[in-house]
Amino acid sequence: MIKPLIAAAALALLLAGCGDDSGGGSDAEEPAATGEGVCATTDATGDLLAEICEKGVITVSTDAAYPPQSELDPKTNEYVGFDIDVATEIANRLGVDIAWETPSWDVITAGSWNGRWDMSVGSMTPTNDRQEVLDFTQPYYYTPAVVAVNADNDSVADLSADLDGTTIGVCAGCTYEQFLDKSLAIEGFTFDFVIDDAEIVGYDTDTTAMQDLAVGDGDRLDAAITSITVAQGFEKAGNPTKIVGDPIFYEPLAVAIDKSSELDPASLVEAVDAIVGEMHDDGTLTGFSEEWYDGIDLTVQQ
Template sequence: MRTRLSVFAVLAALLALLLAACGGDDDSKADDKGGSDEPSATGEGACAGDVTDLLAEICDKGTLTVSTDPAYPPQSSLNEQTGDYEGFDIDVATEIAHRLGVDVAWEAPSWDVITAGSWNGRWDTTVGSMTPTNDRQEVLYFTQPYNYTPAVVVVTADDDSVSDLTTDLDGKKIGVCAGCTYEQFLNKELTIEGYDFDFVIDDAEVSGYDTDTTALQDLANGRLDAVITSVTTAQGYIDAGNPVKIVGDPVFYEPLSVGFDKSSDPSSESLYEAVDKIVGEMHEDGTLTELSEKWYGLDLTTQQ
């Protein structure tokens, strides 16, 4: 028995050495960075190249810290049973981190803190269905859009008074998330370079909320005449059994992009450029379409 065990031990040791020689240094680096054994769409990940600034810092620590707003299912929400974040934005951010060659970590600050910039290194990027409005572009870098979301009007399920959005909502009390594009739309202040908007609702009494979901709750409770939100958030609220409905066509379509703090020290510019490239690759290889159809049941990754 001892003789046989020794032979097997020698064979096992030789096999281990052979596997180690075949593996090379690249596999070790991938493991250290939290990457998978499968090669990413960018080869070995952006961290395998000559990187600088914030991207180099992320590669060194092996983690991309992402801020998101978990109050917006199915884009982003916290699964209370598993304790994990889930949704379209969560999957997009996770895939970006994978293609960089690092792990992903999460932060969930308030929306106004995210959009204000000056993050002071608390997170590296934001993947939270953010529209690259002109005012936000003053403090944040934005990638090419990874999604395009219709903004829709929602009323209570028994309200048949709204049929023409160009007239029937004038002067009405409409709820929106405070400081977001829907509020800017109602105030006729929404500007995004390369996009035109038809501000069809006049003199609305705008009520701002911490989240779209809170506004929808007030609508269902009879405190509002309508809410403007994304079709994905609206449909998710309806699917949850709440007594509201979508009326009319979308009032506008908005591009959604990944954001980076322009005031970051070290600079976030190299990280922004790497992720912009990754988003383009995810469009080209169909990953974004697949994730959109998974979470929304339709492809929202092309401009309408």
């Protein structure tokens, strides 16, 4: 089991994840059993965990347009996806209901949430700079970062040479942007920055970059970098894009909690980290991964 990434701890994997700038929220869903879970046994008082238990609800930030990790289903007006299932299960094991907020990614990763939400379950990579403002649990899963091109592209084969100087779309403020500008740093991980002098185009989320890539080969973008889960899902939905080459790096993805919370977050971080560990041990995370990622278990470090 990976050791917790609490404060400036050592390990960290996610896509990577990216954010949505809708800024909205929704009412609590998936009520947990009253009187059960961590809140039924904790002796926490006067801190963030105690407040959440007293309210009976935890507010979680996520992305409303990042399938299959998370998205708002227009038919049901409910959030669905891998991250949604993970966050809901954490709330259930805490013994509280869950409510959602969808702030922009750069706002989430900057910390100083001012109590607007309590926790982020949004496929966030615990980079060294993020660890300065956020506490992280142990990773709950790991994803490969891949390069996608338009389906008509036949010029990109060698990722170490064919992408130099090209225009590449990524979500702004994500690890993919840091990979391209060669600033990506995660304690315990090393990276081979094989792409030189790319013109980086930042988007609100990976999906938006992929949409521009689908317009045409080289029309707006030459390539995009995203998680393999997003790239495969986008192509599977019938969009004219394809993955080229092997993954360019692997990253851990973890639950994040604001260090600067007005109420002490330490007991909440400890409780959620323990829950993530339990979900690894009892196969819950594997089940979620296999459900959302075509039978693939991404919860084991590669």
